[in-house]
Structures are given as C-alpha cells and as structure tokens.
Amino acid sequence: MKKILFYINTLENGGAERAICNTASYFAEHDWKVILLTSYRVEKEYTYSDKIQRVIIEQTRTNDSAIRRNLNRIKAIRKICKDYKIDIAVSFMREPNFRLVLATWGIKTKAVISVRNDPNREYSGTVGKVVGKILLPCADGAVFQTEDAKRWFPKKLQRKAKVIYNVVDSKFFETTYCGEHDIITVGRISPQKNHTMLIKAFKKVHDEFPEERLVICGRTQTEMGIKELIEKLELEDSVILLGQRENVPEILSKAKLFVLSSDYEGMPNALMEAMAVGVPAISTDCPCGGPKELFGEELKNCLIPVGDIDALAKKMISFLQDDNKRKIVADKLNQRAQTFQADIIGKMWINYIKELC
Numbered sequence: 001m002k003k004i005l006f007y008i009n010t011l012e013n014g015g016a017e018r019a020i021c022n023t024a025s026y027f028a029e030h031d032w033k034v035i036l037l038t039s040y041r042v043e044k045e046y047t048y049s050d051k052i053q054r055v056i057i058e059q060t061r062t063n064d065s066a067i068r069r070n071l072n073r074i075k076a077i078r079k080i081c082k083d084y085k086i087d088i089a090v091s092f093m094r095e096p097n098f099r100l101v102l103a104t105w106g107i108k109t110k111a112v113i114s115v116r117n118d119p120n121r122e123y124s125g126t127v128g129k130v131v132g133k134i135l136l137p138c139a140d141g142a143v144f145q146t147e148d149a150k151r152w153f154p155k156k157l158q159r160k161a162k163v164i165y166n167v168v169d170s171k172f173f174e175t176t177y178c179g180e181h182d183i184i185t186v187g188r189i190s191p192q193k194n195h196t197m198l199i200k201a202f203k204k205v206h207d208e209f210p211e212e213r214l215v216i217c218g219r220t221q222t223e224m225g226i227k228e229l230i231e232k233l234e235l236e237d238s239v240i241l242l243g244q245r246e247n248v249p250e251i252l253s254k255a256k257l258f259v260l261s262s263d264y265e266g267m268p269n270a271l272m273e274a275m276a277v278g279v280p281a282i283s284t285d286c287p288c289g290g291p292k293e294l295f296g297e298e299l300k301n302c303l304i305p306v307g308d309i310d311a312l313a314k315k316m317i318s319f320l321q322d323d324n325k326r327k328i329v330a331d332k333l334n335q336r337a338q339t340f341q342a343d344i345i346g347k348m349w350i351n352y353i354k355e356l357c
Helices: 015-029 066-083 094-103 125-138 147-152 195-208 226-232 248-253 269-277 290-295 297-302 309-320 323-340 342-356
Strands: 003-008 033-040 053-058 088-092 110-115 141-144 161-163 183-186 214-217 239-243 257-260 281-284
Touching (some): 003 094, 015 088, 015 342, 053 066, 066 094, 088 094, 110 342, 147 161, 183 248, 183 269, 195 214, 195 226, 214 248, 226 239, 269 290, 269 323, 281 290, 290 297, 297 323, 323 342
Parallel strands (some): 003 033, 033 053, 088 110, 183 257, 214 239, 257 281
C-alpha cells in the first residue's frame, strides 16, 4: 500500500483547507495509507475521513522568527517523511510548498506542490520569484487550479504538472433550487473579495429595484469599513451581513443571482458551489483565470472587468430584468458544474499521483 502525506499549515476554514481535507479523504477511502500533516492545530477545523492519520508539527503555534520557524518545520517534515516512509507528499499553499520541496531534497519521498491562488500575488517580489521560478520547479510534480496559474511557472514545472479543479460537496448538487429572492455572495470579508465594489454597485441596482436585497455570507476577516459604507449609502435595510453560516446550500437555493466581485482568486469554491446548486452567476474576470475557465467561452458575457462598479451594476440589472436569461445561464452553469463532483476530481488526483509514483 502506497503512503501519501498531505501538508498544509492549518485546517482552519478556507478554500485550500477544505480542498486538502476532501482530497486526502478520497485517497483514504480508496485504500491509500494517508497522513494529514499540519503545522499546528486550530480550534475550528474541517472534518476528514476517520481512516486518515493526523500528525501535527507544533501543538501550539510558535512565536519564533520566520527563519527559525521555517527551518524547524522543514526539519520536522523531513523527519516525518523518513519515519513514516512516505512515498509521495503533497503540499497546499505558498509556505508549505517551499518547505516541502526543501524537506524532501535528497530523500526518497517525492514532492508535489499545489498552487491555490494567483501566483502573481503569492510569488511577488524578488524572494517570491526566486521561490516560484527556481525552487518550486524542483518539485516532482505540481497541481494547479487554472491554466493561467500553470503558465506563470517555468516550462520545467509545467511539463510535469496537472490542472485539477476543486471538489464540490455533494450536498450542493442535492439542493433543490427555487430562486425566490436576493442577490447573494459567499466569502470572507477581506480586501481580496472587494465587497466594497459590490456594495457600491448594488446601490445603483437598488435605485432601480428597491425591493431587492444583497446578502453577504461569510466570516469577517476585517470590517474594512463595510458597515460604515452601508450606512453612508443608506442601505441598512437592503444589505444583510449574515456572517459565517453552515447552511450555505439552503441560502444559495433561494438566491435570484450569485455575484463574485473578487480582485483575484485561485479557483473560487463559492462560485463553483453556486453553479452546483443551479444559481445564475456573474463574476469579475479576475486572475488567475478561475471564473473564466468555469464559465467557458459560451458564458464569457457573465464576466465583468475587475473593479468596474458600473459594469457590475449594469450586469446585475440586466439579470434582474430577465427571468429567462437567468434560467438559461443557471442551466448552463449547472451542466458545467457536474465535472466538479467528488468521484471525477478524486480519480484525476489518484491517476496523476499514480503516474508520479
């Protein structure tokens, strides 16, 4: 039985954390010996298969300097790979990626990195480019979420890489869509998601459709003046901050429209989940190309430029004005979402890892 290790900093709520739990669980349920390694434990973590063995480097998060912290974690990863006789190790996210490549240098364990966000952001600056262009191509393999992300890296890495989308939980596919009311967005309130742009665009929508509401579902990373902006635009009764919720499929099932306003993304889980439920959706055409790939050529008119408030407002209004348009787009998006199901994505991962082994 092959032994595979999956490594990420934490299993705290986030798209990459959810994806690594889903992927590791799929391997475990298909007769692989799976070790799930994190740098440290947090209070609220995603669940994973009970067939997985959990290993943690630090029981509490260290306060060491960045250099000491990284050196200690690299040393620990190397020891774990040797002690557990790991055949292949897979890391998610920026820091785990470079740690794994260094930790497996010169030992039998093969290293596979997975880039989960826009590499222009993740590997910016001089140090970032050295890591992205010189160190990471030394990995034995790589999994990217989009073709645009893959193209950022040298040919040396591209030749041994694979593009694999995220899995969408079956509960989203099993949810019955009714589309009664509200414009919905799902995602933590942070600069990346650009809720400020969305709220300003919604103000223009509200002037024409005063009965419509904008519902923002997601945890607050930082307030960013969102509540103040809502008050300034006199939208207190029309913009609802739900916070983080467990019943996202139910919330999506009632949405007239889903909107993603991000400045950049990897492969946006929230958009994929909306597609799986069957919600008509529009999105910024944000790097590194996730929404563009999800929509395809046929639905590229559902994309708007990053940061363009007027374009977003006009697009939302056009959808609200046309019930038939919403239905056509929803059906097409839902058809495209069928490829996000666990068995399809899981088999792609297993086949790729088998090739590398």
